[in-house]
Amino acid sequence: MTKPAASRRLHSTSASLERICGSAASNLESSVVKSMASGAAKTALDEACPALTVQRATEASGHSKQIISKSEQENDMKIVIIGGTGLIGSKTVARLSVKGHDVLAASPSGGVNTFTGEGLDKALAGAEVVIDLANSPSFEDKAVLEFFETAGKNLLAAEKVAGVKHHIALSIVGAERLPRSGYLRAKMAQEKLIRESGIPYTIVHSTQFFEFLGGIAQSATVGDTVTVSSAYFQPIASDDVADVMADVALSQPINGVMEIGGPEPFRMNELVARFLQLANDPRKVIGDPHALYFGTELDDRSLVPGAGARIGSTSFEDWFDHAPPRRSGVAA
Numbered sequence: 610m611t612k613p614a615a616s617r618r619l620h621s622t623s624a625s626l627e628r629i630c631g632s633a634a635s636n637l638e639s640s641v642v643k644s645m646a647s648g649a650a651k652t653a654l655d656e657a658c659p660a661l662t663v664q665r666a667t668e669a670s671g672h673s674k675q676i677i678s679k680s681e682q683e684n685d686m687k688i689v690i691i692g693g694t695g696l697i698g699s700k701t702v703a704r705l706s707v708k709g710h711d712v713l714a715a716s717p718s719g720g721v722n723t724f725t726g727e728g729l730d731k732a733l734a735g736a737e738v739v740i741d742l743a744n745s746p747s748f749e750d751k752a753v754l755e756f757f758e759t760a761g762k763n764l765l766a767a768e769k770v771a772g773v774k775h776h777i778a779l780s781i782v783g784a785e786r787l788p789r790s791g792y793l794r795a796k797m798a799q800e801k802l803i804r805e806s807g808i809p810y811t812i813v814h815s816t817q818f819f820e821f822l823g824g825i826a827q828s829a830t831v832g833d834t835v836t837v838s839s840a841y842f843q844p845i846a847s848d849d850v851a852d853v854m855a856d857v858a859l860s861q862p863i864n865g866v867m868e869i870g871g872p873e874p875f876r877m878n879e880l881v882a883r884f885l886q887l888a889n890d891p892r893k894v895i896g897d898p899h900a901l902y903f904g905t906e907l908d909d910r911s912l913v914p915g916a917g918a919r920i921g922s923t924s925f926e927d928w929f930d931h932a933p934p935r936r937s938g939v940a941a
């Protein structure tokens with residue numbers, strides 16, 4: 610059976626990364642170093658290449674809004690990645706730099722702050738694409754709403770002045786179904802600003818990253834006990850998310866939402882327990898259907914992507930074996 614176009618594109622991205630990663634690592638490094646702190650650039654490079662082992666099987670079947678790739682020739686766009694030093698940001702920077710684009714990793718540590726507006730005009734000058742991968746330093750309800758609203762307004766206003774042609778943001782599968790969560794309300798406020806901005810856009814709704822399992826456990830820990838929801842979720846590896854973000858950056862805006870998720874649904878309590886056990890963490894995990902997940906109860910549909918979602922192929926076991934997880938205190 611012929612693979613869908615989106616799947617073919619992911620495989621070709623993977624193949625070109627594979628060719629480039631071995632031989633041109635030093636080129637990539639110098640290109641990335643132009644736009645971000647050198648330590649972070651090395652991390653991004655190191656992280657991009659192991660990702661090549663990931664099989665990028667993706668099914669886009671049934672999705673009404675297929676993305677259309679721009680010509681492979683267009684490889685010199687200026688792309689600004691807000692939050693380019695973060696987990697997904699640094700991996701996305703590496704993937705787009707490999708392709709020869711002029712990638713700017715923007716973050717407060719490098720003098721670009723979407724919350725205060727510092728450095729934005731200069732960073733966005735000449736940019737065609739902006740990918741917003743920033744996260745709020747605080748997850749407290751009021752603070753996180755203020756962060757995404759203020760940062761969103763500042764960023765979109767600066768993009769209008771700069772004439773940006775595609776704004777891309779990473780949000781969360783099910784955010785629209787869970788208004789009791791302060792964090793998810795803030796993500797919906799961010800999305801509303803984007804929809805109303807008049808700038809062509811693509812919003813990617815991802816499920817939870819495997820890297821966030823430690824954060825989920827941490828946020829639900831009292832003493833030595835972790836009490837988490839027993840609802841289904843379908844987490845994804847950050848490498849698979851970054852593959853999609855890079856692919857979307859080189860595609861036309863869909864002016865809508867596309868969903869991505871991991872290959873397999875799990876009951877949250879069962880996967881958190883497995884993760885802690887593999888990490889030799891002695892905490893006991895209890896599954897409770899009424900346990901709150903960042904302020905809201907979940908049902909078995911809440912965090913699971915729909916039938917048309919693009920599916921990353923890295924399994925939990927593959928991820929755990931290849932990317933030793935940060936165990937706790939991860940605020941992603």
Ligand SMILES: NC(=O)c1ccc[n+]([C@@H]2O[C@H](COP(=O)([O-])OP(=O)(O)OC[C@H]3O[C@@H](n4cnc5c(N)ncnc54)[C@H](OP(=O)(O)O)[C@@H]3O)[C@@H](O)[C@H]2O)c1
Pocket residue numbers: 691692693694695696697698715716717718719721722723724725741742743744745746760779780781782796814815816817818821940941
């Ligand atoms: N965690 C999940 O499971 C999950 C699932 C779906 C979607 N998401 C979304 O994915 C996005 C990226 O998450 P992540 O885990 O990759 O984030 P992360 O690793 O926590 O990185 C956050 C980034 O945001 C930057 N940042 C913070 N404040 C900023 C500001 N005022 N202006 C500009 N940049 C700022 C940080 O810069 P510094 O390094 O300088 O501090 C850092 O680069 C978030 O929007 C999140 O909502 C997360």
